[in-house]
Amino acid sequence: MKNFVKKILPVKMQSKFREIYMKRKLNKIVNFDKNNFFDSSYALGKKNSLENLRAKITFHYHSIEKGLSNANLRYAFGKKKFDELFDVLDLYVSLGHPTDDLRFQQSLSTISSYVKLHEDTEYDISFVTNRFEKLKKYMLPKLNNIGGYGIYNFENDLYKKMDFKDFMLNRHSVRDYGKKEVDEKDVLNAIELSIHSPSACNRQSWKVHYVKDIEKVKKIISIQRGLTANAENIQGVLIVTTNNEYYNWEYERNLGHVDGALFSMSLMMSLNYYNIANCPLSAGFAMDQEIGIREVVDIENKENIVLLISIGSFPEQFKYAKSPRETLENVVKIYK
Numbered sequence: 001m002k003n004f005v006k007k008i009l010p011v012k013m014q015s016k017f018r019e020i021y022m023k024r025k026l027n028k029i030v031n032f033d034k035n036n037f038f039d040s041s042y043a044l045g046k047k048n049s050l051e052n053l054r055a056k057i058t059f060h061y062h063s064i065e066k067g068l069s070n071a072n073l074r075y076a077f078g079k080k081k082f083d084e085l086f087d088v089l090d091l092y093v094s095l096g097h098p099t100d101d102l103r104f105q106q107s108l109s110t111i112s113s114y115v116k117l118h119e120d121t122e123y124d125i126s127f128v129t130n131r132f133e134k135l136k137k138y139m140l141p142k143l144n145n146i147g148g149y150g151i152y153n154f155e156n157d158l159y160k161k162m163d164f165k166d167f168m169l170n171r172h173s174v175r176d177y178g179k180k181e182v183d184e185k186d187v188l189n190a191i192e193l194s195i196h197s198p199s200a201c202n203r204q205s206w207k208v209h210y211v212k213d214i215e216k217v218k219k220i221i222s223i224q225r226g227l228t229a230n231a232e233n234i235q236g237v238l239i240v241t242t243n244n245e246y247y248n249w250e251y252e253r254n255l256g257h258v259d260g261a262l263f264s265m266s267l268m269m270s271l272n273y274y275n276i277a278n279c280p281l282s283a284g285f286a287m288d289q290e291i292g293i294r295e296v297v298d299i300e301n302k303e304n305i306v307l308l309i310s311i312g313s314f315p316e317q318f319k320y321a322k323s324p325r326e327t328l329e330n331v332v333k334i335y336k
């Protein structure tokens with residue numbers, strides 16, 4: 001077919017034909033992606049599969065562990081979040097999913113951490129304790145401390161002194177920051193280090209929009225919505241984008257996000273290396289957010305917004321959400 005088209009059509013028409021052909025291929029594969037997402041995601045698929053509920057449970061307990069790690073902790077916070085979490089946990093149990101599952105256990109441990117925090121206070125948290133009562137029996141003693149929040153003492157160059165393994169085990173998203181001013185040079189050094197990230201065919205389509213203007217930063221945080229309860233002393237947001245002009249046919253439609261994600265991880269680690277506390281913030285935006293962010297910082301449509309990263313200095317002591325991780329067995333599948 002290709003050769004036939006080449007033979008009979010003039011060059012201009014060949015290129016038009018090719019364009020139509022490629023657009024059709026792109027639409028087809030985008031539809032394939034869309035249908036997969038429709039079928040699987042827990043909001044759209046509505047299958048309440050084990051994985052759907054594990055995700056929902058994690059989503060809800062994570063917002064509670066974030067609240068627990070807040071620098072300005074509000075006692076008795078999160079009634080609505082707890083209601084949602086307990087609804088999913090009850091559904092999970094009623095569907096007979098395994099209660100020794102790690103995510104299920106992580107959520108119980110997070111709830112328990114919340115309850116412990118309120119012991120010996122006069123705050124009424126019956127909206128938690130009442131519904132927790134019938135789930136307590138599922139708690140496995142060896143896992144009862146995995147959730148909640150941790151506390152870290154920061155000293156300068158903390159992360160520079162660590163070997164790679166320690167670094168990986170001790171890097172945490174930091175959502176509230178110290179008062180010390182961040183040196184712009186350190187941020188630029190971190191960005192420069194991240195430029196050494198790998199990318200598809202070394203195309204390096206990335207850009208970092210470094211927003212320092214505090215009014216713009218506040219606007220971005222309010223549009224993004226994932227850090228609104230935190231962000232004390234925030235000093236900037238880095239917006240990582242990749243440019244679609246660097247990519248080829250339909251099979252490269254997602255490569256910008258892959259390249260940008262690899263770059264972003266390097267950037268977060270480099271920021272730690274240069275003593276800059278940071279937190280990745282989702283750029284999984286609804287349309288109004290997408291437009292809103294692009295207006296604040298003037299990002300063209302050809303750029304994919306891959307990730308936002310809030311930055312500030314480390315406080316002497318910081319609290320972090322424990323965000324416990326999966327076991328190796330749950331993650332790896334070996335083909336022999």
Ligand SMILES: Cc1cc2nc3c(=O)[nH]c(=O)nc-3n(C[C@H](O)[C@H](O)[C@H](O)COP(=O)(O)O)c2cc1C
Pocket residue numbers: 062066171172173174175225226227279280281282283307320321322323
């Ligand atoms: C793509 C992405 C989006 C995220 N979005 C948010 C967010 O909107 N708000 C937030 O507080 N944390 C956000 N996080 C941080 C995660 O909650 C955090 O990385 C996870 O709980 C693991 O904890 P750790 O980074 O401390 O190891 C995001 C992380 C990633 C990778």
